[in-house]
Amino acid sequence: MATVDKEAVLDRLRAIRGPDDDRDIVRRGMVSDIVISGDRVMFSVTVPAERAAAYEPMREAAETAVRTLPGVTGAMVVLTAEKKAGNGAPGPRGGPAIQPPPQPARPPHGHGAPSPSSRPTGRAARPPAKAGVPGVGAIVAVASGKGGVGKSTVAANLALGLKANGLRVGILDADIYGPSLPRLLNLKGRPETIGGRTLKPMEAYGLKAMSMGFLVEEETPMIWRGPMVVSALTQMLREVAWGELDVLVVDMPPGTGDAQLTMAQQVPLAGAVIVSTPQDLALIDARKGLNMFSRVDVPTLGIIENMSYFVAPDTGTRYDIFGHGGAKAEAERLGVPFLGEIPLDIRIRETSDAGTPIVVAEPDGPHAKTFREIARAVWESVKRERAEAKPPPKIVVE
Numbered sequence: 334m335a336t337v338d339k340e341a342v343l344d345r346l347r348a349i350r351g352p353d354d355d356r357d358i359v360r361r362g363m364v365s366d367i368v369i370s371g372d373r374v375m376f377s378v379t380v381p382a383e384r385a386a387a388y389e390p391m392r393e394a395a396e397t398a399v400r401t402l403p404g405v406t407g408a409m410v411v412l413t414a415e416k417k418a419g420n421g422a423p424g425p426r427g428g429p430a431i432q433p434p435p436q437p438a439r440p441p442h443g444h445g446a447p448s449p450s451s452r453p454t455g456r457a458a459r460p461p462a463k464a465g466v467p468g469v470g471a472i473v474a475v476a477s478g479k480g481g482v483g484k485s486t487v488a489a490n491l492a493l494g495l496k497a498n499g500l501r502v503g504i505l506d507a508d509i510y511g512p513s514l515p516r517l518l519n520l521k522g523r524p525e526t527i528g529g530r531t532l533k534p535m536e537a538y539g540l541k542a543m544s545m546g547f548l549v550e551e552e553t554p555m556i557w558r559g560p561m562v563v564s565a566l567t568q569m570l571r572e573v574a575w576g577e578l579d580v581l582v583v584d585m586p587p588g589t590g591d592a593q594l595t596m597a598q599q600v601p602l603a604g605a606v607i608v609s610t611p612q613d614l615a616l617i618d619a620r621k622g623l624n625m626f627s628r629v630d631v632p633t634l635g636i637i638e639n640m641s642y643f644v645a646p647d648t649g650t651r652y653d654i655f656g657h658g659g660a661k662a663e664a665e666r667l668g669v670p671f672l673g674e675i676p677l678d679i680r681i682r683e684t685s686d687a688g689t690p691i692v693v694a695e696p697d698g699p700h701a702k703t704f705r706e707i708a709r710a711v712w713e714s715v716k717r718e719r720a721e722a723k724p725p726p727k728i729v730v731e
């Protein structure tokens with residue numbers, strides 16, 4: 334297949350202008366680095382934050398111009414905005430990506446409907462808040478306040494546990510800076526496109542899987558910084574042909590930044606699972622994660638304690654090296670379900686590194702059983718949350 338080059342893309346873009354610009358978007362320096370992945374082209378266009386909606390036709394024109402290039406089957410163009418100095422910190426609500434210009438007072442409005450300027454892609458103005466992903470029954474975020482607690486490992490095994498329990502499951506790697514799914518599920522290559530803009534998810538062990546790691550080279554993550562992250566995430570959710578799924582597990586990046594807020598605000602999350610290690614510090618971080626989700630009215634499905642204890646492979650002696658039980662006590666204190674504990678075990682690490690998570694590598698072993706039980710507890714929690722059919726989410730402005 335003929336591959337397209339950057340110059341050809343830029344050439345097309347030289348015909349595109351913004352709503353009130355006299356020069357084209359290339360000359361105005363609005364176009365980011367251009368990522369070409371096989372027959373797919375991705376880039377961002379930086380626009381004034383407060384004019385995102387007005388630039389939407391320009392975005393569409395740019396996308397069409399590039400998509401119709403020979404050798405291109407898909408184009409993804411997202412609008413981004415520079416964060417204004419002193420206005421960079423994402424607030425508890427409102428789009429974290431494209432910040433509206435500083436205003437003395439911003440009255441709370443609506444029931445969570447994002448303002449046009451908070452829509453990172455600036456697409457169709459004022460969509461219903463938290464529009465679902467068609468065909469996807471429940472979206473479950475796996476999160477933690479702190480990095481390195483085993484979130485991705487747990488997310489992959491939880492997804493496989495849900496699958497083993499008979500559900501149709503997808504997994505989305507929302508960690509755009511450090512995607513883990515290609516390694517965890519031993520997935521290589523690029524997803525195919527269907528028609529112009531929809532991506533076909535990859536498949537592994539019966540899971541549908543999508544990760545930014547499939548789309549961008551490891552050396553070129555720079556353009557996905559900041560606002561780009563938010564757009565990329567929503568597009569990975571909505572422009573992927575997930576098909577019919579009972580549950581989509583989302584492996585969140587660590588922390589409580591843009592990506593988490595976007596997911597929490599723009600995606601109808603059934604709830605969040607918080608992964609924590611037993612250390613006190615990690616629990617403090619876990620509380621941060623909990624607080625963030627509750628602030629945007631996403632229910633906590635429960636806490637999973639990872640690296641909970643260590644069983645010596647030779648003697649079978651159990652060591653509570655990290656002060657086991659902290660997460661359970663904390664969950665009780667906070668009144669959220671405790672979903673289970675996973676030991677620190679070399680096989681869990683080895684199988685993850687090998688791209689065959691323990692649930693599929695050793696389905697009859699004790700860890701696979703643990704993960705299936707945790708998956709059952711998570712699913713019960715999802716159903717419980719649903720049964721408590723809630724009124725439309727209210728936004729708490731702090």
Ligand SMILES: Nc1ncnc2c1ncn2[C@@H]1O[C@H](COP(=O)(O)OP(=O)(O)OP(=O)(O)O)[C@@H](O)[C@H]1O
Binds near residue numbers: 477479486675
């Ligand atoms: N229960 C466990 N037993 C042994 N090793 C584990 C366990 N859980 C995770 N690990 C290992 O710990 C390391 C970090 O795990 P992982 O990448 O899943 O963490 P993470 O929270 O997703 O990290 P990040 O914050 O970077 O996204 C990996 O090498 C993984 O194999």
Ligand SMILES: [Mg+2]
Binds near residue numbers: 486508513584
């Ligand atoms: Mg991770």
